[in-house]
Amino acid sequence: MNNGHIINIEGLIKRFPVGSGFFTALDGIDLSFGKGEFAGLVGPSGSGKTTLLNIIGSLDSPSEGKATVMGQSVGELSHKKAADLRNHNLGFIFQTYNLLPVYTVFENVEFPLLLLKMDKVKRKKAVMDALDWVGLTDKVKSRPKQLSGGESQRGAIARAMVKRPQIVLADEPTANLDSENSHHILQTMEKLNQDLEATFIFATHDDKVIQYLKRKISLADGKVINDELTPNRT
Amino acid sequence: MIALKLAFRNLIGAGLRTWQNVFVLSLAFVVIIWHRGIIDGWDHQAKRDMIAWDVAGGQYWHEAYDPYDPFTIQDSHSPLPTVWQEMIDQDKITPILIAQATIYPDGHMLNVKLSGIDPYQNILKIPTQELEVEGEDIPILLGTRMAKSTQLAKGDLVTIRWRDANGTFDAAEAKIAGIFKTNLPTVDNGQIYVPLERLRQMMQMPNEASIGIKAVNLEEPLPQSGWIFRDQQYLLADINAILEKKRVGGSILYFILMSLSMLAIFDTQVLSIFRRQKEIGTHIALGMTRGQVIQLFTIEGAMHSILAAGVAAIYGIPLLTMQAKNGFAMPASADDYGLAISEKIFPVYSAQLILVTVSLVFITATIVSFLPARKIAKMNPTDAIKGKLQ
Numbered sequence: 001m002n003n004g005h006i007i008n009i010e011g012l013i014k015r016f017p018v019g020s021g022f023f024t025a026l027d028g029i030d031l032s033f034g035k036g037e038f039a040g041l042v043g044p045s046g047s048g049k050t051t052l053l054n055i056i057g058s059l060d061s062p063s064e065g066k067a068t069v070m071g072q073s074v075g076e077l078s079h080k081k082a083a084d085l086r087n088h089n090l091g092f093i094f095q096t097y098n099l100l101p102v103y104t105v106f107e108n109v110e111f112p113l114l115l116l117k118m119d120k121v122k123r124k125k126a127v128m129d130a131l132d133w134v135g136l137t138d139k140v141k142s143r144p145k146q147l148s149g150g151e152s153q154r155g156a157i158a159r160a161m162v163k164r165p166q167i168v169l170a171d172e173p174t175a176n177l178d179s180e181n182s183h184h185i186l187q188t189m190e191k192l193n194q195d196l197e198a199t200f201i202f203a204t205h206d207d208k209v210i211q212y213l214k215r216k217i218s219l220a221d222g223k224v225i226n227d228e229l230t231p232n233r234t
Numbered sequence: 235m236i237a238l239k240l241a242f243r244n245l246i247g248a249g250l251r252t253w254q255n256v257f258v259l260s261l262a263f264v265v266i267i268w269h270r271g272i273i274d275g276w277d278h279q280a281k282r283d284m285i286a287w288d289v290a291g292g293q294y295w296h297e298a299y300d301p302y303d304p305f306t307i308q309d310s311h312s313p314l315p316t317v318w319q320e321m322i323d324q325d326k327i328t329p330i331l332i333a334q335a336t337i338y339p340d341g342h343m344l345n346v347k348l349s350g351i352d353p354y355q356n357i358l359k360i361p362t363q364e365l366e367v368e369g370e371d372i373p374i375l376l377g378t379r380m381a382k383s384t385q386l387a388k389g390d391l392v393t394i395r396w397r398d399a400n401g402t403f404d405a406a407e408a409k410i411a412g413i414f415k416t417n418l419p420t421v422d423n424g425q426i427y428v429p430l431e432r433l434r435q436m437m438q439m440p441n442e443a444s445i446g447i448k449a450v451n452l453e454e455p456l457p458q459s460g461w462i463f464r465d466q467q468y469l470l471a472d473i474n475a476i477l478e479k480k481r482v483g484g485s486i487l488y489f490i491l492m493s494l495s496m497l498a499i500f501d502t503q504v505l506s507i508f509r510r511q512k513e514i515g516t517h518i519a520l521g522m523t524r525g526q527v528i529q530l531f532t533i534e535g536a537m538h539s540i541l542a543a544g545v546a547a548i549y550g551i552p553l554l555t556m557q558a559k560n561g562f563a564m565p566a567s568a569d570d571y572g573l574a575i576s577e578k579i580f581p582v583y584s585a586q587l588i589l590v591t592v593s594l595v596f597i598t599a600t601i602v603s604f605l606p607a608r609k610i611a612k613m614n615p616t617d618a619i620k621g622k623l624q
Contacts, residue, residue: 054616057519059518059519059615059616059619060614060615060616079523079524080523080525083518083521083522083523083524083526084521086518086519086520086521087520087521087522088521090521092519092520094516094519094619096512098512098515098516098519098619100513100516101513102243102244102247102248102249103243103247104247107243107247111520112520112521114236114239114240115236115520115521115522115526116521117236143247159520
């Protein structure tokens with residue numbers, strides 16, 4: 001890891017084929033994130049924030065430049081290595097929660113630990129701890145369709161956090177939530193950021209999220225136009 | 235191990251959707267096995283009927299006798315070998331004298347084959363005991379097809395004209411002593427059964443016969459000069475050849491049915507897996523490799539077929555066993571279409587049939603789960619997560 005940073009992005013360009021040409025979604029991004037940050041990629045739709053989040057999450061790869069996550073260059077990772085990186089170090093929170101519909105809340109949160117081959121006793125304790133963090137211990141046997149939007153997103157946070165990842169990537173986590181639930185979710189994540197020292201990176205254009213950020217990186221047309229620490233939160 | 239656990243969890247978690255798929259797949263198992271069992275049972279029955287009504291344990295033919303050449307009938311008769319007498323008395327061989335004749339039902343003329351048979355025989359299933367009647371008229375026995383074509387009923391009289399051993403034409407009234415029903419047209423169409431001694435008298439052929447029918451459980455007696463032994467294999471060669479051809483045709487139908495089932499499974503699996511691409515994308519985001527995703531969904535598909543085999547066994551075994559025991563009733567009119575169909579067909583289910591069907595469904599269900607899972611696992615995970623169709 002470079003200079004204590006767990007994420008280093010240098011000259012990152014991402015192009016997508018569109019018709020006979022290309023659309024440049026990210027155009028020369030240079031960024032670094034340290035351990036325990038609570039940062040947000042902010043900008044309008046099409047500014048490139050989700051694309052950048054996907055590259056950091058090793059779900060996509062750069063067209064040019066370099067993105068290094070936990071010392072591993074995302075563009076050079078094999079599918080297996082990328083899966084390994086996600087499995088051990090990354091937690092994802094999606095706009096649409098993406099809870100597995102046939103599993104209970106407990107099973108959804110347990111899922112990443114099964115992939116890590118954690119033994120049953122430790123697994124159960126870790127799942128219950130994670131559900132306790134988000135206040136969902138009374139819903140362990142519920143299925144996603146029985147949960148409200150706020151509960152579903154809390155379940156998704158518990159799933160992202162249960163393996164205590166170094167980095168949590170949240171793509172528009174409050175987009176489908178009302179104001180009260182949004183604040184509840186954000187307070188939960190803020191607390192987890194402090195307690196577990198995980199780096200949180202959001203992709204958002206929601207003002208409710210922005211007011212919680214300690215670092216705000218503004219994107220427009222695939223470029224970083226502003227990168228600032230938020231004084232009242234730092 | 236994880237894939238197995240997750241696949242099982244997916245199946246149980248999917249609840250009704252799983253059981254719907256499993257039930258449909260189990261129906262495919264049962265219907266395919268039942269259909270093939272009926273065809274095999276039909277074939278077995280055809281052979282059983284041939285043995286019961288005609289072939290028995292084999293036949294001794296007079297050396298001049300050729301059933302496919304009517305001109306040989308006139309000369310294919312001779313006195314019975316003396317060593318047979320004891321066996322005839324013990325009901326181990328029954329002699330049949332064959333002659334040609336003409337009958338005149340309702341003023342029409344019809345050539346028939348007269349078979350003189352011992353009314354007390356128990357080797358063939360033909361109900362010859364109905365020939366045990368006293369009277370001036372010659373008692374004769376007909377099959378239902380023959381009775382229908384001649385419009386004769388039990389108790390009717392019909393004129394028979396024949397030519398005896400000396401070449402003299404003679405005629406007499408015959409009375410229908412009985413009409414029997416058989417699945418085997420070859421012992422019915424164009425044939426009339428007469429008491430053996432009566433035919434011998436009519437033909438002036440005392441103690442003579444054209445063929446000797448051997449009981450099924452009798453060991454083959456020593457060869458007799460002037461008589462050729464035709465074993466079951468020889469006498470069933472034609473039906474075996476027909477069944478072999480039917481087997482090929484039946485296999486085509488079997489594979490058509492199997493393909494239709496497979497198509498249904500394929501559609502279900504493809505639809506199911508494509509609908510779950512968001513789930514697959516989430517699996518990848520949570521740290522599964524593509525190989526693990528493919529493995530998970532393939533095992534899930536294979537588990538469907540294992541569960542389906544179990545469910546099929548639960549209701550299929552009692553159902554198919556009951557049918558094998560009680561038979562499958564054919565419509566009463568089936569015989570009118572000219573098909574030799576028994577009133578009931580008893581399906582036969584071989585272990586090979588069940589194993590092949592279960593294995594084929596299992597393998598195909600696995601393949602049709604693997605192919606779409608592989609395609610989706612190759613999707614860009616960012617699109618799969620959003621559930622974008624590609």
